[in-house]
Amino acid sequence: MIYTLTLNPSIDYIVNVEKFTIGSVNRTNFEEKYPGGKGINVSRVLFNQGIANRALGFVGGFTGDFIESSLKKIGLETDFIHVNGDSRINIKLKSDDESEINGLGPEISQENIKAFYSKLDELNDGDILVLAGSIPSTLDKEIYSQIFEYLKGKGVKIVVDTTGKAFIDTLKYGPFLVKPNNHELEEMFNVKINSQEELIQYGKKVLDMGAQNVIISLAGEGALMINKDGVYRATAPKGTVKNSVGAGDSLIGGFLAEYSRSGDLQQAFKSGIASGSATAFSLDIATKEESENLYPQITITEVK
Numbered sequence: 001m002i003y004t005l006t007l008n009p010s011i012d013y014i015v016n017v018e019k020f021t022i023g024s025v026n027r028t029n030f031e032e033k034y035p036g037g038k039g040i041n042v043s044r045v046l047f048n049q050g051i052a053n054r055a056l057g058f059v060g061g062f063t064g065d066f067i068e069s070s071l072k073k074i075g076l077e078t079d080f081i082h083v084n085g086d087s088r089i090n091i092k093l094k095s096d097d098e099s100e101i102n103g104l105g106p107e108i109s110q111e112n113i114k115a116f117y118s119k120l121d122e123l124n125d126g127d128i129l130v131l132a133g134s135i136p137s138t139l140d141k142e143i144y145s146q147i148f149e150y151l152k153g154k155g156v157k158i159v160v161d162t163t164g165k166a167f168i169d170t171l172k173y174g175p176f177l178v179k180p181n182n183h184e185l186e187e188m189f190n191v192k193i194n195s196q197e198e199l200i201q202y203g204k205k206v207l208d209m210g211a212q213n214v215i216i217s218l219a220g221e222g223a224l225m226i227n228k229d230g231v232y233r234a235t236a237p238k239g240t241v242k243n244s245v246g247a248g249d250s251l252i253g254g255f256l257a258e259y260s261r262s263g264d265l266q267q268a269f270k271s272g273i274a275s276g277s278a279t280a281f282s283l284d285i286a287t288k289e290e291s292e293n294l295y296p297q298i299t300i301t302e303v304k
């Protein structure tokens with residue numbers, strides 16, 4: 001079974017404003033609401049691909065009800081802990097540029113955390129757990145590392161998609177997959193990366209620090225995958241970007257969908273790119289068909 005964890009789910013409120021002007025009243029010409037948060041997006045991609053999975057996390061209030069009920073309505077399995085405050089609303093503003101305002105999220109109590117750990121007891125050998133998204137300010141910054149400690153020796157493969165110290169600290173536990181984008185890699189090593197050679201150089205450092213598979217996503221330029229077998233470059237399909245929110249999560253979802261079907265890392269990488277790009281080219285998270293339609297446009301080459 002694949003589990004995803006979203007510590008701080010959101011309603012993603014996508015609005016389109018023709019010419020956004022700071023300091024003025026702006027009116028939308030399009031708006032939509034989706035259940036969001038990185039782990040939830042991974043779950044939605046997996047669900048669209050027909051892969052059974054369960055979304056874990058903390059939701060609360062009327063916003064939490066929306067998130068939970070819209071997932072349940074489509075048949076996606078959830079097992080959320082209910083907290084007292086309201087889940088956040090993240091604004092995704094499309095105008096000439098894409099801008100985002102992500103909320104703080106509700107407080108999570110010690111009791112809520114305890115209830116969450118008892119859910120982790122259900123995970124067994126062969127399960128996959130995706131830890132994706134930022135850590136809300138009311139939680140211990142070490143929570144992702146603590147989850148690795150808690151599950152140590154159980155044979156659960158853990159995927160990490162977060163940033164900063166919380167990310168770096170998990171590497172020594174040997175995460176199955178990590179997916180920094182090129183900017184996150186620069187921040188991590190406090191460098192400016194100017195070439196594919198340098199991307200590979202820093203990606204290999206992440207591998208040396210403990211990750212088993214490192215995917216460096218490069219938006220419209222595709223991605224690199226680095227593991228013990230080699231270095232692989234994927235091209236991204238060409239298309240019109242409608243909403244790139246969740247493209248990175250979709251890469252992870254598409255990767256895990258194919259990995260759970262075939263166990264083939266290179267095919268999984270290709271499937272990840274297809275889902276990432278299909279999400280960027282649609283308003284919502286990519287469907288299976290939208291992802292598969294992009295397959296012919298993607299090439300994976302080994303970088304020697």
Ligand SMILES: Nc1ncnc2c1ncn2[C@@H]1O[C@H](COP(=O)(O)OP(=O)(O)OP(=O)(O)O)[C@@H](O)[C@H]1O
Binds near residue numbers: 248275
């Ligand atoms: N403009 C684009 N054209 C084609 N594919 C894209 C584009 N933007 C993103 N993608 C696809 O999505 C994947 C992930 O994108 P990106 O590197 O932007 O991840 P990210 O920074 O984690 O994204 P986000 O935070 O928006 O979810 C890319 O590897 C690519 O396959």
Ligand SMILES: O=P(O)(O)OC[C@@]1(O)O[C@H](CO)[C@@H](O)[C@@H]1O
Binds near residue numbers: 008010134135
């Ligand atoms: O605030 P975080 O946890 O870093 O990111 C949250 C978020 O921006 O990530 C997803 C896209 O990747 C959105 O669905 C969601 O709003």
